[in-house]
Amino acid sequence: MENIRLQLTEEEIRLISKIASDRKFAIKNVDAIYSQDAVEKMKIFVKSYRFLFHLQNNIKENEIRDKISNYLKNINNIYVEAVRLLEKLDSIIEYGKHRQKRKLFDLMLKNIKIIDDLIDTVFPLGRVVKLFDPEIETSYTHSS
Amino acid sequence: MVENIEKHFWEVPVPLTGNGFFMGRIGSAKSCKMLSVAQGYHAHGYKLIDLFGGLRDEGPFWCFKSEEKRLWDELEAEVGTFKNPGPKEYEVNLLIPMFSSKLPKQLPENLPRIKTKIFTIPISSIDITDIGLVIGDLSSNSRYLWNSIVKKVEKEGNGADIEHLMKTKKFEGYQNLAIYKLFIKPLVDNHLLSNDLCSLNLDIQEEIKNKNAVSILMHKYIPEQFRFFIMGWILRHSLNLAMEDKVHKKTIALFREASAFMKVQDKSSENEEQTQIFRNHVSNIARYARSGLFLFMDTQSPAEVKGLIEGQDDLLGINEMPSMKDREEVCEQLRKDGRISKAQIRYIATMPIHEMFLVTRGKKAKLLRRVAPPRTQFWKSNLGNFESYWKKIFNQYKNTNQEIEIIRKEYLHHKYLLNEKEKAEAIEIKAEEKLEPAIIKVEEEHAQKMLEEPVQLI
Numbered sequence: 001m002e003n004i005r006l007q008l009t010e011e012e013i014r015l016i017s018k019i020a021s022d023r024k025f026a027i028k029n030v031d032a033i034y035s036q037d038a039v040e041k042m043k044i045f046v047k048s049y050r051f052l053f054h055l056q057n058n059i060k061e062n063e064i065r066d067k068i069s070n071y072l073k074n075i076n077n078i079y080v081e082a083v084r085l086l087e088k089l090d091s092i093i094e095y096g097k098h099r100q101k102r103k104l105f106d107l108m109l110k111n112i113k114i115i116d117d118l119i120d121t122v123f124p125l126g127r128v129v130k131l132f133d134p135e136i137e138t139s140y141t142h143s144s
Numbered sequence: 145m146v147e148n149i150e151k152h153f154w155e156v157p158v159p160l161t162g163n164g165f166f167m168g169r170i171g172s173a174k175s176c177k178m179l180s181v182a183q184g185y186h187a188h189g190y191k192l193i194d195l196f197g198g199l200r201d202e203g204p205f206w207c208f209k210s211e212e213k214r215l216w217d218e219l220e221a222e223v224g225t226f227k228n229p230g231p232k233e234y235e236v237n238l239l240i241p242m243f244s245s246k247l248p249k250q251l252p253e254n255l256p257r258i259k260t261k262i263f264t265i266p267i268s269s270i271d272i273t274d275i276g277l278v279i280g281d282l283s284s285n286s287r288y289l290w291n292s293i294v295k296k297v298e299k300e301g302n303g304a305d306i307e308h309l310m311k312t313k314k315f316e317g318y319q320n321l322a323i324y325k326l327f328i329k330p331l332v333d334n335h336l337l338s339n340d341l342c343s344l345n346l347d348i349q350e351e352i353k354n355k356n357a358v359s360i361l362m363h364k365y366i367p368e369q370f371r372f373f374i375m376g377w378i379l380r381h382s383l384n385l386a387m388e389d390k391v392h393k394k395t396i397a398l399f400r401e402a403s404a405f406m407k408v409q410d411k412s413s414e415n416e417e418q419t420q421i422f423r424n425h426v427s428n429i430a431r432y433a434r435s436g437l438f439l440f441m442d443t444q445s446p447a448e449v450k451g452l453i454e455g456q457d458d459l460l461g462i463n464e465m466p467s468m469k470d471r472e473e474v475c476e477q478l479r480k481d482g483r484i485s486k487a488q489i490r491y492i493a494t495m496p497i498h499e500m501f502l503v504t505r506g507k508k509a510k511l512l513r514r515v516a517p518p519r520t521q522f523w524k525s526n527l528g529n530f531e532s533y534w535k536k537i538f539n540q541y542k543n544t545n546q547e548i549e550i551i552r553k554e555y556l557h558h559k560y561l562l563n564e565k566e567k568a569e570a571i572e573i574k575a576e577e578k579l580e581p582a583i584i585k586v587e588e589e590h591a592q593k594m595l596e597e598p599v600q601l602i
Contacts, residue, residue: 131227132153132219134519138184139154139500139512140223 004114006052006071006121012064013125019058020051020125038105039089042082045115048122049079055125075118078111151223154512156184157504160396161458163433165449166442167474168463173497174442175202175400177461179518182398182440186234190394191352193382194360195375198401200523203360204530207258208521208537209233215517218498222514232519235357237261241374242344243334244548246365250541252534259357262547263346264338265377267297267306273425274380277372279326280417286323289315293328299340303332304558326369335551344551348381352391364530369415372405372422379437383429386436393436397429402441403448433458446474462501462509465492484509 008016049072056068072079085104089097108115132140164181168174175198186192197203210216210231220226238260240251253260272287279286292315297305306328309315318324331337338345351359366374385391405422430439438458443449447470465471471492478484484501488509492501498514527533 130153131225132223133227134230134232134516135228136155136184136187137153137516138156138180139515140151141154141510141512142151 004071004074005117006068008064008067008121012067015061015064016055016059017125020055038108039086039101041115041119042086042104042108044119046079046082046086048118049075051122051125052118075111075114078107078114081107151513153223154510156181156188157459158185158188160185160190160394160438161434162505163430163438163457164396164440164459164461165457166440166461166463167446167470168442168444168461168465169467170444171497172463172465172495173515174444174461174463176518176522177463177500177515178398178400178440178442179520179522180516181459181461182396183232183519185396186358189355190396191355191392192358192396192398193352193378194358194398195378196361196399196401196404197363199404201363201530202400202523203398204238204252204362205523205533206234206236206358206360206520207238207252207254208533210517210519210521212517212521219514219516230516230519233257234520237351237354237357237359239263239346239351239359239361239378240365241265241370242336242547242551243365243367243370244551245334246367247544247548248365249544251544252531252538252540253542254538254540258538260542261346262344262544264342264344264551265336266299266340266342266345267301267303267337268294268299268340269381270294270337270377271380273421274373274377275323275327276421277376277418277425278369279322280421282323283321285318286321289318289321289323302339302342302554302558303335303337304555305562306337307332308559308562330367330370335548335555338551338554342551342554344547346378348378349385349390352382352385352395355392355394372418376422376425379425379429383432383435383437387432391436393434395436396438396440399439399441402443403445406441406443406449445470457503458505460503462492462503464495464497466494468493478503478509483507 052068053072056065056072059065059068082104085100085107088100089104091097164178166174166178166181182190182192194203194206197205212231216230219230234257236258238252238258240247240260240262242262242264247262251260251262252258270290272282272290275286275290276282282290293306293309296309310319310324310328361374361378363371379397382391382395382397386393386395405419405426407419426439429437433439440459441449445467460474462474465474471489475484475489475492479486479489483503488501488511491511495501500512500515501509502512503509521527521533
């Protein structure tokens with residue numbers, strides 16, 4: 001289980017990245033990747049999984065598509081378990097939440113390599129860093 | 145949290161549909177922010193004409209690229225690496241009207257980027273409203289005089305023709321009028337008035353079409369009483385050209401310290417009539433902004449320009465404003481409409497120099513956290529005036545002899561032609577005088593013959 005990895009060549013990454021940026025797939029809450037909080041980290045894991053899941057339908061090259069779908073199949077059980085636990089944590093009933101949290105934490109610790117690997121793979125995909133261009137931009141504001 | 149992610153880079157809103165006003169106390173960087181915003185529009189293909197640089201004449205500073213390393217570094221620290229470098233060298237056209245007595249021997253020029261254009265004005269393009277900007281309201285005699293001058297001189301005549309015309313018997317009596325003493329005489333003496341074919345004429349149409357270059361009117365070499373006239377003439381023609389669809393509809397005219405002519409309160413009685421005419425002129429243009437000429441102005445107190453800005457502002461930049469009266473003046477209506485909050489109004493009183501509230505059309509006030517410094521150098525007290533800074537940075541000049549010589553020769557040529565014409569006329573008259581008795585004699589003889597002939601009865 002621990003040896004499951006999505007190994008993409010540079011070309012493949014470039015291709016996927018292009019598709020991702022074209023179709024505006026993005027994970028906005030990327031700051032939480034560095035968070036050690038189990039809940040936050042698992043949320044990112046779920047988002048990353050979904051990201052790849054939706055992305056694979058837009059890839060025309062069979063090889064890469066198979067590669068991704070096989071990889072997703074292998075980690076499917078972790079995803080399902082994580083979604084199940086996160087759903088419970090979203091519930092309005094407070095009773096028993098600490099137990100679910102512990103289970104989530106255990107799941108994370110058990111599969112930490114796979115989770116980190118997935119997040120690290122997805123992080124640079126489709127991400128375009130927008131630089132400040134004094135040619136057209138004259139200022140910045142805060143988002144609120 | 146990483147702070148970068150929360151920041152939103154701000155672009156100027158396009159298309160522009162109204163005028164821009166920037167307000168704030170002395171030293172609140174309102175002129176700089178106006179420049180930054182104007183440069184944002186320049187990047188979107190708007191033509192900039194810097195018409196009034198305040199009494200300090202800050203306009204020509206467009207020639208230099210920004211040397212404010214500290215300000216750019218501060219911005220870079222906040223927004224991350226730049227895609228393009230901040231300071232930029234713009235293409236600049238320095239417009240200087242031909243006042244030959246005031247022109248120095250050398251004028252700053254650094255080709256191919258910085259061009260100096262000494263220009264003359266064709267007589268036919270001057271309207272009576274333009275003359276009002278020099279001498280105030282025109283009497284009916286003055287109107288008659290100017291109209292008949294334009295009619296008589298036609299398209300080929302220049303100042304020399306006017307001078308000649310004024311010495312004729314018909315117009316001699318008009319030499320006492322203010323229009324002659326204050327307007328025609330000084331302009332003819334300074335060789336500003338030319339004919340339609342003169343190569344030195346300012347082609348405003350071409351000037352506006354050249355969007356890449358920033359046109360700057362230099363006030364230093366214009367006598368003070370003619371400043372409104374030159375500005376008004378350029379403004380009127382720019383608007384007319386845009387209205388007649390001869391040029392694009394993306395022109396912005398910049399005015400610093402608009403209170404110099406927009407003041408409603410504490411106005412001085414000196415030049416009051418002329419200022420009033422210019423104020424009307426500008427507010428008319430502000431009303432027709434969408435025709436293709438937009439005005440960007442900055443002023444210290446909104447009370448000074450009360451009445452002009454209400455409802456006509458597309459961009460309203462509010463800078464630090466400690467005076468409560470001023471704040472109320474500019475924000476009260478916005479607050480009632482729910483476009484600015486009380487806390488924001490309070491914040492304006494002690495706002496840092498790099499921030500600005502921007503109210504755009506139909507939107508709530510937005511706080512710009514750090515407006516980028518202008519990409520060109522702006523006036524600072526330690527830089528000195530334009531001339532000394534030019535000497536320090538470029539120290540390249542062009543001789544003005546050539547231009548003055550061209551117009552002087554044209555004047556002399558016209559004078560020569562007029563003299564020749566006069567001589568020829570005089571000879572004709574003399575010849576007629578000589579011929580007259582002979583003609584009379586012939587006619588008398590003919591009449592005698594007719595009488596002597598016997599009448600034939602049928």
